[in-house]
Amino acid sequence: MAISVKVMHRPAPESTSYLRAALSGMALTFKHMVNPAAVTQQYPEEQTDLSPRWRGTHRMEVHADGRPKCVACGLCPTVCPANCIRLVGGEDDQGNRYPIVYEIDEFRCIFCGMCQEVCPVEAIHVGRHFENAEYKRDRFVYDLDRLMEQDHPVTLLWDPSDPRSE
Amino acid sequence: MELQPISGLWALAAMAVKVVGMFTVLLLVVAFTTLAERRVSAWIQDRHGPNRVGPFGLLQPFADGLKSLLKEETVPATASRLFFVLAPMLVLAPALVTFAVIPVAAPLGTPVGVIDMIIADVPIGILYVLAVSSLAVYGVVLGGWASNNKYAFLGALRASAQMVSYEVALGLSLIAVLMMAGNVTLTEIIWQQQQLGMWFVFPLSLAFILFVISSFAETNRLPFDMAEAESELITGYHTEYSAMKFSAFMIAEFGHMVTASALMATLFLGGWDLPGTWDNAFWYDGQLISGFAADGAVILANPAWWKTALTFGGFAAKTSFFLLLFIWVRWTLPRFRYDQVMALGWKVMLPTALAYVMLVGGTILTLDEVGVQWGPAYGIALTAVSGVATVAFMFFLDRGRVITGAAAQHAQRVEVKTISLPAAAGD
Numbered sequence: 001m002a003i004s005v006k007v008m009h010r011p012a013p014e015s016t017s018y019l020r021a022a023l024s025g026m027a028l029t030f031k032h033m034v035n036p037a038a039v040t041q042q043y044p045e046e047q048t049d050l051s052p053r054w055r056g057t058h059r060m061e062v063h064a065d066g067r068p069k070c071v072a073c074g075l076c077p078t079v080c081p082a083n084c085i086r087l088v089g090g091e092d093d094q095g096n097r098y099p100i101v102y103e104i105d106e107f108r109c110i111f112c113g114m115c116q117e118v119c120p121v122e123a124i125h126v127g128r129h130f131e132n133a134e135y136k137r138d139r140f141v142y143d144l145d146r147l148m149e150q151d152h153p154v155t156l157l158w159d160p161s162d163p164r165s166e
Numbered sequence: 167m168e169l170q171p172i173s174g175l176w177a178l179a180a181m182a183v184k185v186v187g188m189f190t191v192l193l194l195v196v197a198f199t200t201l202a203e204r205r206v207s208a209w210i211q212d213r214h215g216p217n218r219v220g221p222f223g224l225l226q227p228f229a230d231g232l233k234s235l236l237k238e239e240t241v242p243a244t245a246s247r248l249f250f251v252l253a254p255m256l257v258l259a260p261a262l263v264t265f266a267v268i269p270v271a272a273p274l275g276t277p278v279g280v281i282d283m284i285i286a287d288v289p290i291g292i293l294y295v296l297a298v299s300s301l302a303v304y305g306v307v308l309g310g311w312a313s314n315n316k317y318a319f320l321g322a323l324r325a326s327a328q329m330v331s332y333e334v335a336l337g338l339s340l341i342a343v344l345m346m347a348g349n350v351t352l353t354e355i356i357w358q359q360q361q362l363g364m365w366f367v368f369p370l371s372l373a374f375i376l377f378v379i380s381s382f383a384e385t386n387r388l389p390f391d392m393a394e395a396e397s398e399l400i401t402g403y404h405t406e407y408s409a410m411k412f413s414a415f416m417i418a419e420f421g422h423m424v425t426a427s428a429l430m431a432t433l434f435l436g437g438w439d440l441p442g443t444w445d446n447a448f449w450y451d452g453q454l455i456s457g458f459a460a461d462g463a464v465i466l467a468n469p470a471w472w473k474t475a476l477t478f479g480g481f482a483a484k485t486s487f488f489l490l491l492f493i494w495v496r497w498t499l500p501r502f503r504y505d506q507v508m509a510l511g512w513k514v515m516l517p518t519a520l521a522y523v524m525l526v527g528g529t530i531l532t533l534d535e536v537g538v539q540w541g542p543a544y545g546i547a548l549t550a551v552s553g554v555a556t557v558a559f560m561f562f563l564d565r566g567r568v569i570t571g572a573a574a575q576h577a578q579r580v581e582v583k584t585i586s587l588p589a590a591a592g593d
Contacts, residue, residue: 002585003587018563019560019563026495029494029497030494033209033494036212036213037212039212040214
């Protein structure tokens with residue numbers, strides 16, 4: 001085994017000009033001072049452009065009459081790898097199943113999006129949204145009403161311009 | 167309008183207004199310099215800097231001040247309590263009182279008399295500045311020693327060594343100015359620049375360069391911030407300080423910066439003087455004059471509030487330029503090594519300043535002997551001599567003839583070495 005060591009070449013004192021180096025440094029910083037390259041995003045005023053595949057806060061789709069689209073089939077709690085969805089299903093007089101309890105613990109959620117993928121009626125979605133700060137920890141368990149209130153755009157699980165992720 | 171100095175009760179009132187006003191403005195300038203430092207450094211580094219508190223972040227200094235006041239004051243258990251508390255005061259006071267002898271504008275004419283735009287036109291002028299600004303070293307040394315912390319102690323030692331060595335060059339570069347002005351009061355220095363028709367930065371260019379470099383060292387700013395040297399000494403002599411005591415050190419540093427800038431503007435850029443003779447004013451034999459006629463008769467000055475305002479603007483602009491230079495240099499140049507600072511101070515600045523004093527003295531003597539009148543011709547002759555000296559100084563200082571980098575002391579060639587290592591077990 002052998003390693004190569006490169007010895008740094010430093011210019012000899014006769015070929016360096018401290019004054020010129022200092023002045024060119026001053027010129028460079030002056031250029032940036034009068035015309036700074038704007039690379040910082042002013043966050044609350046300038047919003048980030050989220051990818052169409054961004055997976056964030058959940059959202060429950062609703063029918064036109066305000067009922068949740070969820071049919072309480074139980075697939076999402078089954079597929080959820082973080083076990084963060086609690087679902088108690090019920091049945092009405094006509095035999096339609098609906099969720100009595102539907103809760104998502106956003107702290108446990110790993111935002112894999114498998115609930116959205118598995119949902120047969122396109123009810124539960126992950127969303128293109130991340131500003132969900134709260135003052136209390138228990139506010140992070142989203143119940144059905146809260147999930148239905150969300151109005152941010154939902155995630156496309158694939159990029160329409162690149163559907164096969166190539 | 168009365169062309170007499172203001173007197174009596176009116177003088178007392180004017181003095182009170184001046185003291186309070188100047189002190190307030192100075193502290194405000196210091197506060198906004200901290201903001202400028204952060205904004206300018208941000209721009210240089212392609213960032214935005216503090217821009218959240220108030221429009222353009224203009225209220226940031228006040229937020230900082232409030233934060234400092236509300237922070238916990240800590241005193242190390244092993245610190246020397248009395249000196250630990252005393253040190254910030256000793257640093258802060260000289261930084262602020264130096265400003266008292268710097269004239270900030272042309273005299274203001276009022277119906278009750280002429281008000282000089284200077285707190286104290288003391289006859290010792292520049293000597294007062296040197297004496298008082300040197301006192302800041304005591305605060306720095308005391309702060310570092312009383313903290314009972316090795317970093318603070320090292321920082322204090324470095325700061326004192328550096329401030330003492332550069333004070334010599336600072337004083338010697340001033341001698342050239344004093345020889346030109348023939349007096350030590352700052353008002354007379356400005357008057358002589360007005361009479362010469364040329365600011366001293368041209369006829370005394372090398373003194374100006376030496377003074378700027380020494381001022382950077384005196385204020386402990388990069389590239390001479392050996393005393394703080396974050397990467398080596400945490401923050402040097404104020405490592406153990408917190409809350410308002412720490413702020414006092416910061417205010418003192420920026421206060422020194424403002425005072426040094428104002429001093430550079432006064433000594434070399436004509437102070438409040440603006441181009442032209444319209445704003446010239448000086449107390450000569452109890453009369454406020456703006457110059458001499460060809461036959462030697464005095465021309466009386468005509469003070470006006472707009473002249474005072476304009477000249478104050480000029481003074482502020484010149485001071486701001488130097489403040490910007492301080493900040494600009496800080497965020498461009500890296501820190502010197504300690505031995506380089508000492509070598510520059512003792513082996514370059516001191517001999518150069520001494521030689522330059524002799525050169526300027528000889529030139530002034532020659533010009534006086536030849537009979538050149540104090541005026542543009544006098545200035546141009548000195549400018550030529552100083553220009554040659556400056557170019558020679560630059561040539562000598564450049565290219566590592568005096569101060570070399572560490573690597574240059576050992577000549578190195580580019581080579582790629584191949585080193586054989588014993589095979590590790592299991593390879």
